[in-house]
Amino acid sequence: MDLFIINRYTGESENNSNIQETHRLQKLQQKIEERRKATTNKIRHDKSLKLIASSEENEGKQKGLATVETKTNLVNHNEILQEENDTNITHPIVEKTKDKSDFKVLGNSDFEKKQVVERVLPYWLSHAHSISKNLQKLTCHVVDQPWLHSTLKETLANEGVTHLFPVQEQVIPFILKEQGLPAPLWPHDICVSAPTGSGKTLSFVLPIIQTLMLELGHHIRALAVLPVQELATQVATVFKKYCTNTGLRVALLSGSVPRQKEQQQLLKYTDSLGWVSEADIIVCTAGRLVEHLQNTEGFSLKYLKFLVIDEADRIMDNIQNDWLYHLYKHIQLEGHAGNKISQLNWKFIDKLQCPPQKLLFSATLTPDPELLERWGLFQPKLFSVAPISDNVDKNKVKKFSTPDELKEQFVTCSIEEKPLILFHFLMEQKFDKVLCFTNSGQSAHRLTVLLNNWAQDKIKVAELSASLDRTSRENVLKNFKLSEINVIVSTDALARGIDIPNCKYVISYDPPKNIKTYVHRVGRTGRAGNIGHAITILVQNQVQMFKEILQSGGKEDISQVEFTADTLQPLIDGYQRAMEVTKQSIHTEINNKVKKSIEVKRGVKPSSQKRKHNG
Numbered sequence: 042m043d044l045f046i047i048n049r050y051t052g053e054s055e056n057n058s059n060i061q062e063t064h065r066l067q068k069l070q071q072k073i074e075e076r077r078k079a080t081t082n083k084i085r086h087d088k089s090l091k092l093i094a095s096s097e098e099n100e101g102k103q104k105g106l107a108t109v110e111t112k113t114n115l116v117n118h119n120e121i122l123q124e125e126n127d128t129n130i131t132h133p134i135v136e137k138t139k140d141k142s143d144f145k146v147l148g149n150s151d152f153e154k155k156q157v158v159e160r161v162l163p164y165w166l167s168h169a170h171s172i173s174k175n176l177q178k179l180t181c182h183v184v185d186q187p188w189l190h191s192t193l194k195e196t197l198a199n200e201g202v203t204h205l206f207p208v209q210e211q212v213i214p215f216i217l218k219e220q221g222l223p224a225p226l227w228p229h230d231i232c233v234s235a236p237t238g239s240g241k242t243l244s245f246v247l248p249i250i251q252t253l254m255l256e257l258g259h260h261i262r263a264l265a266v267l268p269v270q271e272l273a274t275q276v277a278t279v280f281k282k283y284c285t286n287t288g289l290r291v292a293l294l295s296g297s298v299p300r301q302k303e304q305q306q307l308l309k310y311t312d313s314l315g316w317v318s319e320a321d322i323i324v325c326t327a328g329r330l331v332e333h334l335q336n337t338e339g340f341s342l343k344y345l346k347f348l349v350i351d352e353a354d355r356i357m358d359n360i361q362n363d364w365l366y367h368l369y370k371h372i373q374l375e376g377h378a379g380n381k382i383s384q385l386n387w388k389f390i391d392k393l394q395c396p397p398q399k400l401l402f403s404a405t406l407t408p409d410p411e412l413l414e415r416w417g418l419f420q421p422k423l424f425s426v427a428p429i430s431d432n433v434d435k436n437k438v439k440k441f442s443t444p445d446e447l448k449e450q451f452v453t454c455s456i457e458e459k460p461l462i463l464f465h466f467l468m469e470q471k472f473d474k475v476l477c478f479t480n481s482g483q484s485a486h487r488l489t490v491l492l493n494n495w496a497q498d499k500i501k502v503a504e505l506s507a508s509l510d511r512t513s514r515e516n517v518l519k520n521f522k523l524s525e526i527n528v529i530v531s532t533d534a535l536a537r538g539i540d541i542p543n544c545k546y547v548i549s550y551d552p553p554k555n556i557k558t559y560v561h562r563v564g565r566t567g568r569a570g571n572i573g574h575a576i577t578i579l580v581q582n583q584v585q586m587f588k589e590i591l592q593s594g595g596k597e598d599i600s601q602v603e604f605t606a607d608t609l610q611p612l613i614d615g616y617q618r619a620m621e622v623t624k625q626s627i628h629t630e631i632n633n634k635v636k637k638s639i640e641v642k643r644g645v646k647p648s649s650q651k652r653k654h655n656g
């Protein structure tokens with residue numbers, strides 16, 4: 042019954058509350074008394090400690106006397122401690138000493154100098170496989186390599202490749218060896234950091250083809266991801282070329298054709314097998330890959346053996362549609378193991394499906410463990426032309442290196458002299474096959490119009506930026522290769538990876554914003570062992586910043602091209618006339634644009650948002 046008794050609150054009786062109040066008061070008084078005692082004890086204790094200290098000071102002078110005094114003091118001190126023990130109060134000083142020695146007091150204001158933490162690179166980053174930069178003395182004769190398939194040797198010979206470049210000589214046999222490991226051993230993932238134009242593309246194209254051609258099927262088995270459409274097209278072309286006579290098929294998924302069309306080209310439905318892939322190798326942009334992962338029925342990566350990420354640092358800087366997350370999720374859902382194994386026993390490992398071997402490439406792959414961690418690499422190996430060793434001064438490490446055949450220079454001038462200097466290079470010094478970089482599409486366009494007006498058909502200048510449609514961009518590159526265009530004025534859209542044969546000069550009309558942009562810009566020339574020149578035009582106040590940019594990549598200072606005012610004087614009249622015409626044509630263009638946008642507002646259908654390249 043007791044369980045069901047409910048005690049009601051009937052208010053406190055006056056008597057009861059008085060008793061409680063007196064009780065509280067007593068407690069308070071007791072606490073005050075305790076504190077008072079503790080303070081007096083502390084003062085006495087301090088005095089006794091001082092006495093001990095002074096006695097120690099006098100030690101040696103009055104040894105005998107001091108011993109007597111110390112003894113007395115110690116007796117006093119012990120007495121005090123005894124008294125404290127009796128009153129059962131912990132001595133604050135004793136407590137403080139204990140705190141200092143044994144515990145870290147949080148919020149303690151004591152300033153402790155922090156030890157400098159030296160960054161230690163993981164073993165695989167600090168012990169890279171070193172790659173030579175020398176493309177002049179090639180020793181790896183294609184026909185002598187027993188590990189290379191005869192079909193590939195034939196195609197290489199047809200393409201005029203007689204020797205493999207150093208990066209290819211090292212990376213290709215390594216990948217082939219890793220792929221030949223018996224199950225359940227997994228191949229090591231690799232990162233390759235080699236200069237622009239050193240032949241990185243063939244170093245993944247050849248081993249992939251050789252591995253896949255030995256076993257044909259109807260599955261996607263290699264996937265190469267690139268940051269932009271142009272690069273994807275370029276890599277797909279190389280794959281297609283070297284797949285000749287191998288039976289392998291390559292598909293390009295880059296958004297250059299509508300998605301439905303890509304789906305039709307890629308997959309076929311059969312009654313017996315369901316969805317089958319029409320391609321063994323896929324080359325795609327990151328954004329388009331996610332679209333297919335999410336929307337294309339039958340798009341399966343279950344049999345994926347290779348995952349290539351070209352220009353890996355660029356792709357990482359600009360994660361399109363969170364592609365890496367979607368891709369890894371997809372791969373794991375289809376039964377591939379992650380890069381970490383939860384159980385290390387035969388029964389478990391034997392059942393796991395080997396994850397695709399990841400191959401990362403770039404000319405500016407930073408050995409930053411935190412950034413590289415995101416790729417989830419399996420026991421990676423690094424191939425680099427600038428390996429970092431433990432016993433090398435880390436401040437002197439060359440982060441990025443440019444080809445030996447590349448001659449880099451800079452020129453300083455006033456802002457008004459910039460176009461004159463560029464024109465001098467093109468017309469007086471007769472620079473041909475020039476790629477000129479500006480920092481915006483607008484200035485690329487204006488500079489192109491100006492140069493064409495100024496040169497009056499003596500040279501042909503074309504613009505190449507994101508404001509042009511795809512076909513126009515392709516036409517510009519094609520005509521440049523055919524020498525129908527002498528100069529391309531471009532934004533940094535073209536700075537990475539694009540392989541323009543015979544580009545002899547790179548001129549940075551506007552300075553690069555960082556070291557990576559610089560390395561990729563200048564890397565459009567001096568490729569595949571050919572001589573190239575790169576000149577950066579700087580206004581006086583940009584010189585320091587430019588030097589700092591070079592230093593940040595561990596690059597040495599570069600030489601300066603000297604100019605005298607006399608050199609530029611004869612160009613001024615022509616420049617002024619060309620400027621007048623340019624102003625007018627730009628003005629007309631702007632008026633036309635305004636007219637168009639008014640038409641759009643009135644509901645008239647616009648022709649195209651993108652500019653066309655007019656021949």
Ligand SMILES: Nc1ncnc2c1ncn2[C@@H]1O[C@H](COP(=O)(O)OP(=O)(O)OP(=O)(O)O)[C@@H](O)[C@H]1O
Pocket residue numbers: 201202203204205206209235236237238239240241242243403404537538539540542564568569
């Ligand atoms: N072994 C070789 N012999 C002759 N030419 C080669 C060889 N390997 C590659 N090339 C040529 O060298 C040029 C540059 O190669 P590739 O585009 O692969 O360079 P890359 O290292 O990827 O440069 P980037 O970092 O700028 O992308 C291409 O025109 C390619 O055809």
